[in-house]
Amino acid sequence: MAAVKDDPNERDAGVVDEIVGYVTSTPPRSFFLFAGAGSGKTRTLVAVLRKLTGVGMEDAQVEPAPAIRFARELRARAQTIRVITYTKNAALVVTGRLGTNDLTEIATIHSFCWDLISGFDDDIREALLAMNADALQKVRDAAAGRKNGPTDKDKEKIGELETKAAALAAIPQFTYSPDRKRHGDGALNHSQVLALASWLLKQRPTLRRILRDQHPVILIDESQDTMKGILDALLEVVAEDPSRLILGLLGDHRQRIYLDGHADLSSMVPGGWATPKLEMNHRSQRRIVDLINDIWDSDLEGRTQPKKAVQQHPRAEKSAGLVRIFIGNTSASAEDKLRREALCESAMQAATGLADWKPGNSGHKVLALEHSLVARRGNFLEIFEALSLLDPDSVRPDANGDVSGPSAVQMLLREVMDLADCIKDGGAPSDFAVMEVLHRYGRLQELPEDGEARTHLLKAYQQAVENFVKVCVKPAVTVREVLESVLQVGLFEPDKRLVAAFNNTNPPPPAPKPRQPEPLENRLARGWHRLLESPWIQLRRFKTYLSGKSHLATHQVVKGSEFDHVMVVMDDEDAAGNLFAYDRLFGAPLGDSDVKNVEEGKETSIDRTLRLLYVTSSRAKESLALVLWAKDGLKALEYAQKSKWFKPGEVLAIPE
Numbered sequence: 113m114a115a116v117k118d119d120p121n122e123r124d125a126g127v128v129d130e131i132v133g134y135v136t137s138t139p140p141r142s143f144f145l146f147a148g149a150g151s152g153k154t155r156t157l158v159a160v161l162r163k164l165t166g167v168g169m170e171d172a173q174v175e176p177a178p179a180i181r182f183a184r185e186l187r188a189r190a191q192t193i194r195v196i197t198y199t200k201n202a203a204l205v206v207t208g209r210l211g212t213n214d215l216t217e218i219a220t221i222h223s224f225c226w227d228l229i230s231g232f233d234d235d236i237r238e239a240l241l242a243m244n245a246d247a248l249q250k251v252r253d254a255a256a257g258r259k260n261g262p263t264d265k266d267k268e269k270i271g272e273l274e275t276k277a278a279a280l281a282a283i284p285q286f287t288y289s290p291d292r293k294r295h296g297d298g299a300l301n302h303s304q305v306l307a308l309a310s311w312l313l314k315q316r317p318t319l320r321r322i323l324r325d326q327h328p329v330i331l332i333d334e335s336q337d338t339m340k341g342i343l344d345a346l347l348e349v350v351a352e353d354p355s356r357l358i359l360g361l362l363g364d365h366r367q368r369i370y371l372d373g374h375a376d377l378s379s380m381v382p383g384g385w386a387t388p389k390l391e392m393n394h395r396s397q398r399r400i401v402d403l404i405n406d407i408w409d410s411d412l413e414g415r416t417q418p419k420k421a422v423q424q425h426p427r428a429e430k431s432a433g434l435v436r437i438f439i440g441n442t443s444a445s446a447e448d449k450l451r452r453e454a455l456c457e458s459a460m461q462a463a464t465g466l467a468d469w470k471p472g473n474s475g476h477k478v479l480a481l482e483h484s485l486v487a488r489r490g491n492f493l494e495i496f497e498a499l500s501l502l503d504p505d506s507v508r509p510d511a512n513g514d515v516s517g518p519s520a521v522q523m524l525l526r527e528v529m530d531l532a533d534c535i536k537d538g539g540a541p542s543d544f545a546v547m548e549v550l551h552r553y554g555r556l557q558e559l560p561e562d563g564e565a566r567t568h569l570l571k572a573y574q575q576a577v578e579n580f581v582k583v584c585v586k587p588a589v590t591v592r593e594v595l596e597s598v599l600q601v602g603l604f605e606p607d608k609r610l611v612a613a614f615n616n617t618n619p620p621p622p623a624p625k626p627r628q629p630e631p632l633e634n635r636l637a638r639g640w641h642r643l644l645e646s647p648w649i650q651l652r653r654f655k656t657y658l659s660g661k662s663h664l665a666t667h668q669v670v671k672g673s674e675f676d677h678v679m680v681v682m683d684d685e686d687a688a689g690n691l692f693a694y695d696r697l698f699g700a701p702l703g704d705s706d707v708k709n710v711e712e713g714k715e716t717s718i719d720r721t722l723r724l725l726y727v728t729s730s731r732a733k734e735s736l737a738l739v740l741w742a743k744d745g746l747k748a749l750e751y752a753q754k755s756k757w758f759k760p761g762e763v764l765a766i767p768e
């Protein structure tokens with residue numbers, strides 16, 4: 113026992129038992145676990161679940177009696193502990209580490225909410241009708257308030273909502289269609305399911321009772337980003353009978369990056385709750401842990417969020433780490449920025465002596481603020497822009513890994529790409545590999561029964577594959593050229609929209625003027641044209657990016673991940689929108705809306721950007737390069753040199 117107590121790496125060793133104690137004590141206590149970056153939340157969560165359920169603890173020497181009793185009661189009452197994660201991936205990680213455990217259910221908030229409400233079709237209908245009636249009332253009130261009476265738009269909206277009410281009243285059954293594959297009146301999407309669950313939890317005592325009867329403990333990971341509405345509803349259920357439902361919130365307010373979450377969850381935690389804390393950062397070297405502590409602890413003009421937080425400690429053996437910040441003027445051209453960012457990577461290679469930092473090497477992760485900035489850095493901007501015109505929602509990878517590109521181009525991204533994978537180093541692919549791909553997509557199963565026709569088609573396939581290989585290895589080959597070899601004999605089954613676009617020889621319509629609306633068909637026509645004329649190689653790069661395997665990512669998507677070496681590119685000029693403003697963390701004056709928000713005590717761009725910088729910087733285990741393209745590079749450089757965030761020698765100009 114003494115050894116654990118004296119070991120600085122074990123300063124959080126008692127937290128698991130502390131939490132188990134809160135859950136199993138009489139009366140039990142809900143809790144908020146302050147768990148900072150790299151503090152081992154998942155490990156803590158898994159250890160708590162093991163102890164509470166006894167599953168996976170069979171070899172443990174002494175099992176505390178209250179925990180044994182608690183597990184026995186769960187089983188006797190057919191109850192489970194419910195764990196809500198932020199992403200599907202996080203649910204898989206927790207399930208994987210926990211192993212088979214019939215006393216826990218781990219899933220995302222959407223699954224949790226749907227499990228809770230599915231089957232209650234009458235209640236769902238009533239809730240949807242009530243929400244629709246609220247929306248209708250708002251539009252009617254606004255229309256009634258107009259000097260010249262309701263506008264045509266008001267009338268149209270009122271008509272739409274009335275029609276929707278009639279349609280809702282006629283739906284017998286509701287389903288959840290998260291992947292947007294099922295359509296129809298009764299198909300509910302992500303946000304509807306969340307809104308319905310919080311509405312029903314607030315309005316239906318029976319549902320609250322069912323929840324308590326099924327799950328006496330609900331643990332929510334990443335609670336700082338969990339949708340406000342659901343969290344509020346659950347807090348109300350707990351307040352109604354604190355001994356029958358225990359809520360355990362795991363979170364780090366410094367890492368809140370989505371606007372769905374509560375602005376300051378930690379200060380909303382009810383008085384009687386326990387607030388255990390994890391103080392270790394097991395992930396990063398000391399230099400990085402010191403930096404993120406200092407980032408959070410800074411007094412910046414325009415900051416409204418409190419500095420309240422647990423100071424983190426690195427592991428004893430992680431006493432090193434390297435940090436650099438490179439600063440230049442954002443007026444540099446896009447090409448110049450890319451070239452000079454590569455010089456920053458080389459400078460990191462020289463400073464660390466590691467080939468992982470070689471420009472373009474996948475040993476380090478490059479983070480840009482926006483997907484199109486990533487696409488430019490990854491050299492797939494043309495494809496990215498073309499596909500964004502076709503379906504903007506399907507091209508931006510999210511933390512769930514659910515995004516797979518526009519549905520009309522799936523054949524290119526899956527079948528054709530898999531066939532291209534058979535070509536090794538420009539040589540002819542093996543017949544076996546090609547057959548395997550054709551089989552995977554059902555093409556061999558669909559061959560005609562008749563022997564002659566079958567042989568004929570197989571020969572045509574063979575010829576098409578030969579043409580395909582020849583085209584693919586050509587430098588600068590376009591998507592159109594590659595597609596031609598596939599479409600000629602119908603090697604795979606294409607989407608009708610893809611074929612129509614391929615056969616369309618009309619020139620594309622011109623791009624609209626900035627901020628002018630564009631008819632959908634024009635946008636699609638431009639997207640198709642651009643896609644077909646783009647370099648084929650870019651489609652591969654785009655696919656790698658979508659799958660999360662690229663060495664490039666956006667700032668937001670890497671939440672929860674960790675990498676040995678990280679480069680964070682900060683460029684307000686390039687990033688559309690004014691939610692974030694890195695310049696202002698380095699001495700640039702506040703914007704008008706910031707000044708107004710400070711006066712009103714509301715969140716500012718400084719608050720949001722500071723949290724994002726906290727998240728990105730804390731992903732690095734060994735070394736971290738911050739690259740700032742500032743409006744006034746010289747001023748920002750001077751500011752950074754004086755800032756307590758950096759040590760002498762860490763602040764450099766971006767090499768020319």
Ligand SMILES: Nc1ncnc2c1ncn2[C@@H]1O[C@H](COP(=O)(O)OP(=O)(O)OP(=O)(O)O)[C@@H](O)[C@H]1O
Pocket residue numbers: 147148149150151152153154155364367393394395671672673674730
């Ligand atoms: N008790 C521990 N001893 C040693 N290593 C640990 C311990 N707990 C966690 N780690 C390691 O530290 C790293 C960070 O852990 P983890 O990813 O679970 O942190 P986290 O709390 O989820 O962080 P974040 O909120 O920043 O994503 C991982 O590599 C993990 O394996």
